[in-house]
Amino acid sequence: MRKLKLIWDFRGPDASKIAEHHEIHLKEYIQSEKLNINITGFEALNDLHCIAFLVVDEDEMKPLRDALKPHRGQVYVP
Template identity: 75%
Template sequence: MRKLKLIWDFKGPDGLKIAEHHEKHLKEYIAIEKLSLNITGFEVINSFHAIAYLVVNENEMRPVRDALKPHRGQVYIEN
């Protein structure tokens, strides 16, 4: 089954701080909704752009997307 990475973009000088905080809420959502995967994170794109992300199985994507409204998504490729 494909895994999808749902992404939230945060821009500006506080983008990293906001992305890091948003990840905490994503972890809370995983626990409350009992999602099958527990993969979250945040990354710096550049000094004015950071992202927070949540990885879900494709069959769980629609309800999570509708509830959390990510800015974008992509296929998740494990390292």
Template identity: 70%
Template sequence: MERKIKLIWDFRGPAASKTAQHHEIHLKEYITSEKLALDITGCQDLNDLHSLAYMIVTNSEMKTVRDALKPHRGQLYEG
């Protein structure tokens, strides 16, 4: 079983939640256009001024996606 990586984009400020939701739309479009192995995305509000959008990719796809989309950070995905 290949490792899964969670790529994360952070958004801050009063519009952070809406921006993260909008960014997730573009992540889904990228997954479809590039025919990635996984179709897992999401948004999370950490507080009123900090939200994030994320996508899960396989370890073998991580470098390509990372270089194309420039996430702010990443972590192993356990799910």
């Protein structure tokens, strides 16, 4: 089963703090919906661009994409 990484982009001087905080909301959503998702995170791509993400199985992607509205996605490579 292929895994997909759903990504939210944050830019600007506060991008890191915002991405870190967004991951908290992703974890809360996972818990409230009782989803079996174990991989979330945030990372700095540079000083002004950070991302928050979660990794889902491809067959679970569409309802999560529609509910959470990520900015983009890509195939997850561990």
